[in-house]
Amino acid sequence: MPRAKVKRKSTAIDMTAMCDVAFLLLTFFILSAKPKTQDPIRAEVPAATVETALPDQDFAAIIIGQGKAFYKIEGADLKIETLKLMAAKYQMTFTPEEIQAFASTESFGVPISQLKQLLAVPPANRAEVKQPGIPVDTNINNELYNWVHETRTADKGLRNVELRVAIKGDSKEEYPTIATVIKTLQKQKVNKFSLITTLKQK
Amino acid sequence: MAELDTSGGGKHKGGKVRSKKASTRVDLTAMVDLAFLLITFFILTTTLQKPKAMDLVMPDKDEVTKEQLPVPESRTMSVLLGTKNKVEWYIGLPSKPLTAPTVDGFGKNGIRKALLENAARIKQESGGKDMIVLIKPSDKSTYADMVSMMDELNITNNQQRAIVDISPVEIEVLKTAGLY
Numbered sequence: 001m002p003r004a005k006v007k008r009k010s011t012a013i014d015m016t017a018m019c020d021v022a023f024l025l026l027t028f029f030i031l032s033a034k035p036k037t038q039d040p041i042r043a044e045v046p047a048a049t050v051e052t053a054l055p056d057q058d059f060a061a062i063i064i065g066q067g068k069a070f071y072k073i074e075g076a077d078l079k080i081e082t083l084k085l086m087a088a089k090y091q092m093t094f095t096p097e098e099i100q101a102f103a104s105t106e107s108f109g110v111p112i113s114q115l116k117q118l119l120a121v122p123p124a125n126r127a128e129v130k131q132p133g134i135p136v137d138t139n140i141n142n143e144l145y146n147w148v149h150e151t152r153t154a155d156k157g158l159r160n161v162e163l164r165v166a167i168k169g170d171s172k173e174e175y176p177t178i179a180t181v182i183k184t185l186q187k188q189k190v191n192k193f194s195l196i197t198t199l200k201q202k
Numbered sequence: 203m204a205e206l207d208t209s210g211g212g213k214h215k216g217g218k219v220r221s222k223k224a225s226t227r228v229d230l231t232a233m234v235d236l237a238f239l240l241i242t243f244f245i246l247t248t249t250l251q252k253p254k255a256m257d258l259v260m261p262d263k264d265e266v267t268k269e270q271l272p273v274p275e276s277r278t279m280s281v282l283l284g285t286k287n288k289v290e291w292y293i294g295l296p297s298k299p300l301t302a303p304t305v306d307g308f309g310k311n312g313i314r315k316a317l318l319e320n321a322a323r324i325k326q327e328s329g330g331k332d333m334i335v336l337i338k339p340s341d342k343s344t345y346a347d348m349v350s351m352m353d354e355l356n357i358t359n360n361q362q363r364a365i366v367d368i369s370p371v372e373i374e375v376l377k378t379a380g381l382y
Contacts, residue, residue: 015230022237029244046346048353050256064345166255171346175283175339178348179367182260191262194255195349 040109040131041065043170047200054196058161060151061196062144063107065170067177068133071147072107079103081154082147086112089146094119109133112143136180145184152188166194256352261364273334276300277324280336281313281351282372283343284381289313289351293320296371305379308350317358335360338368342382 043065056074063070073079083102087094090112094102101119109131110118121129136144148165155163165185169178185193275294282290288307294300306313317335324333335355339348348365355363376382 012229015234019230019234019237022234022241026237026241026244029241029248033244033248045253046349048254048256048349049357050254050353052255052257054253054255168253169345169349171344171349173345174341175343175345175348176341178345179339186260189262191260193258195258195352196253197256197349197353199254 040070040107040127041068041170043168044172045168045196045198046171048195048197049200050197051199054166054194055164058155058159059164059166059194060148061107061166061168062148062181063109063168064173064177064181067173068109068131069136069144069177069181070107070109070131071134071144073151076103077158078151078154079105081158082151085150085154086146089150092116111135136184142184144181145187148185148190149188152190164194165190166196168196256349256356258352258365274328277328277331278334278336279317279320279324280338280372282368282376282381283337283339283347283351284376284379285340285342286381287344287347287350288381289347290376290379290381291316292375293324296369296375303375303379305381308347308354313351314354314358317354317360321358321360332362333360335363337363337365338372339365340368340373340376340382 041063043063058078059074061072061074063072073082080099080103083094083099086092092112094116098116098119101123102115104123105119105126108115108118111132111134114132118126118129118131134144134147136142148163152163155161167178167181185191279291279293280296282303284290288305289312290303290305291313292299292301292303304316306316308314321333325331337348337351337355352363373382
């Protein structure tokens with residue numbers, strides 16, 4: 001009687017399905033990743049135990065660091081609308097190219113008189129430009145006041161919602177700078193705003 | 203060509219020369235390796251942590267003062283924020299505090315303990331009324347101190363709080379403690 005032979009199996013596995021899954025996941029991660037935006041100044045956010053997430057739209061952030069204030073508007077349409085209102089307020093005209101450049105700007109910190117020069121710089125070189133910060137003081141009608149005010153007006157007009165203002169301050173920033181910004185916000189009855197923090201354990 | 207046919211001959215005798223059929227299967231191992239390497243890279247580099255936001259409500263700064271209830275000093279705890287990430291707290295008025303000003307740090311054994319103890323004591327003494335905390339950041343304190351202080355109040359569940367400007371008397375109190 002002949003011996004029953006053990007059939008030798010091939011060691012090669014079909015990799016097709018595995019490859020499919022791997023690339024599917026890869027695509028997902030690449031598409032879901034949001035590029036990290038570089039702020040013109042380094043602001044190391046303080047840690048707190050709050051767990052409310054920051055909204056994705058209808059909000060503007062004031063970045064404070066090294067005694068300077070920078071402003072950031074979320075959403076391209078809101079940026080364009082705000083710029084138009086600001087241009088009307090300061091009697092300036094922006095070309096369509098400049099408006100487009102502004103819509104793709106993340107955050108900026110120049111007085112409005114220098115905004116045209118900043119927008120003329122290509123985005124790749126903008127990190128090298130020294131930005132002096134948006135003028136802010138305790139008087140009414142400083143530039144930051146107007147930026148926030150016009151953004152709120154624009155958001156009301158576009159989506160009919162109240163703009164949320166967030167403050168992203170550097171941990172080491174001394175309190176007077178923060179107080180000036182808070183006072184500016186309170187002057188236009190923005191008494192509720194968010195402080196951007198990172199998560200920490202209790 | 204100048205090759206020796208050692209294959210014994212006679213194999214293709216008269217028969218057609220068949221072209222060898224190449225397998226259509228490709229070895230995907232290397233491709234899968236690469237894909238997983240990239241996945242690992244993307245998982246590790248993306249920060250899933252979104253920035254969080256702490257809501258801060260400031261008292262309405264209306265010039266027209268509405269009717270305001272007098273605040274009993276026995277229920278008011280003032281926290282002065284000084285340098286070196288330290289705070290100093292007392293209950294009552296700065297000129298004649300009901301408890302001696304105490305220097306504390308942040309964290310579990312620092313100001314949080316004081317907040318909890320005082321809140322419980324004041325609630326008992328005043329018959330169920332909450333403690334009012336006034337945060338007074340000095341010009342030398344940092345933004346992180348203010349956020350930590352607000353966070354401590356969130357942790358201890360204090361609802362009655364306000365950030366107010368510091369007065370010269372209180373700066374003197376901080377100076378004596380070496381925190382200004």
